[in-house]
Amino acid sequence: MKKILAFIVCVLLLVGLAFGARYYLLASTGNTRESSKTLNLYNWGDYIDPALLKRFTAETGYQVNYETFDSNEAMYTKIKQGGTHYDLAIPSEYMISKMKREHLLLKLDHHRLKGLENYDQRFLNQNFDLGNQYSLPYFWGTLGIIYNEDTVSAKEVQHWDQLWSPQFKQRIMLIDSARDVLGFTLITQGKSVNTRSAADLAAAQGKLSTLMPNVKAIIADEIKMYMAQGEADVAVTYSGEAAEAMSHNSHLRYTVPSEGSNVWFDNIVMPKTAKNKKAAYAFLNFMNEPKNAAQNAEYIGYATPNKKALALLPKSIRNDRQFYPDDKTIAHLQVYDDLGQKWTEKYNDAFLEFKMVNR
Incomplete structure (x- = not known):
């Protein structure tokens, strides 16, 4: 009986060690999920309409692993340190310049993007990303x-x-x-x-x-x-x-x-450690659609750079000069x-x- 009990204890210990090792390996890879059917999105807190994430999953089949940060610096540090594989992140303009300089971003393939013509030209080709080689406007x-x-x-x-x-x-x-x-x-x-x-x-x-x-x-x-x-x-x-x-x-x-x-501008970028580029481009194209960009702008309250989306917003929003200032103010x-x-x-x-x- 003692031998049997000892055998059972050994088995349990081995199983526990194996489970612990597996848990350690999973934890050491970071929180991002690596799957061909998962999009890892790194964004500010409460900075997208949750209903849009559900619609994106319904339309494309990609599940969204949504993680948040509370400052550009926190986002930058986590991406720079590695160990995470975010497919898309949403930094502000000055941080995009810094991340470009430090080779932390991937260039966007404009041939895989749809809806670029929907953007207001005033918010494209900014000095922090000439030609929008690395980023697309999200909010301003x-x-x-x-x-x-x-x-x-x-x-x-x-x-x-x-x-x-x-x-x-x-x-x-x-x-x-x-x-x-x-x-x-x-x-x-x-x-x-x-x-x-x-x-x-x-x-x-x-x-x-x-x-x-x-x-x-x-x-x-x-x-x-x-x-x-x-x-x-x-x-x-x-x-x-x-x-x-x-x-x-x-x-x-x-x-x-x-x-x-x-x-200020918050733009969407693709970190160099992105694993699921196909899902990333699907999401970029999804958010470029005027109806989706308009829904997001109405939910968040910030100004959309998508001119076709702006046309879909209620007049009370799109004509509000407090949040959509005229050209004289913008100048x-x-x-x-x-x-x-x-x-x-x-x-x-x-x-x-x-x-x-x-x-």
């Missing part, structure tokens, strides 16, 4: 000012400089972003949001420090919730965040200062460049010092 938007019209008049927030007015003491929330906050401060001084001048950056940091009495909080995604709940009268945030807050509070309005701001908007590690750190350090004062 602006940095601006959201305010409660019950307590703030439109004329009081038409320019960035007005945020420094004493009347806004402890009434402003800022998005937690070095490039954005230093960017609008640089604009008030007539400088580029991409300056690599130590003098310009020091001057901007100095001016920004004088904004502190007016700052109630510096926060990230929660800014839309707080504004919707009336926790502040004014906030600096992105157009899509503003749109969501406005959908919950009819007293909120959004404006882009006439002297200029940032226009004054600036796109962020990849500043490189040295200058990125300088911006981050300057912003960190500003935030430390806020504490």
Whole structure:
């Protein structure tokens, strides 16, 4: 009996070791699934209509493994480190420049793409990806000012400089972003949001420090919730965040200062470690279809670069100049460049010092 029990114990141990080894191997490959019938998509949180993913699976047979990140830097780090095989990812313009330079992206085969003619030409061939060799537009938007019209008049927030007015003491929330906050401060001084001048950056940091009495909080995604709940009268945030807050509070309005701001682009790219290119191209073509792009834009709240999709949106959306500004406004908007590690750190350090004062 003892021999039998010992034999059973040995068998169980071997099975356990085998299972553990198998589990380790699966875990060590990362979370992405490797299958000819699976698309591994790496995206921002809540940045696509879930119904579209279901429709894509129904139409193509490809299951979607959807993973999320909360910053361009987190996405970049995970892809650079390897061990994952995302077929598509959705970074912002400056990060696309960085990933191109470091050979982390695959060139797109335009012969396998459908619907490129659907895009508004203004959002193609940008400096961060000339000829759209590595990316396709997904959403675009602006940095601006959201305010409660019950307590703030439109004329009081038409320019960035007005945020420094004493009347806004402890009434402003800022998005937690070095490039954005230093960017609008640089604009008030007539400088580029991409300056690599130590003098310009020091001057901007100095001016920004004088904004502190007016700052109630510096926060990230929660800014839309707080504004919707009336926790502040004014906030600096992105157009899509503003749109969501406005959908919950009819007293909120959004404006882009006439002297200029940032226009950002989130584009779809194919990391060099992509395993299922066939599924990736199927998804790109699926999202290029006007009806799908329109549904996604209506769900997310950001502006679509697909002109045929725009035509399908309700008039109340496509004619809203808060989120689809006219050409005159767009002409004054600036796109962020990849500043490189040295200058990125300088911006981050300057912003960190500003935030430390806020504490």
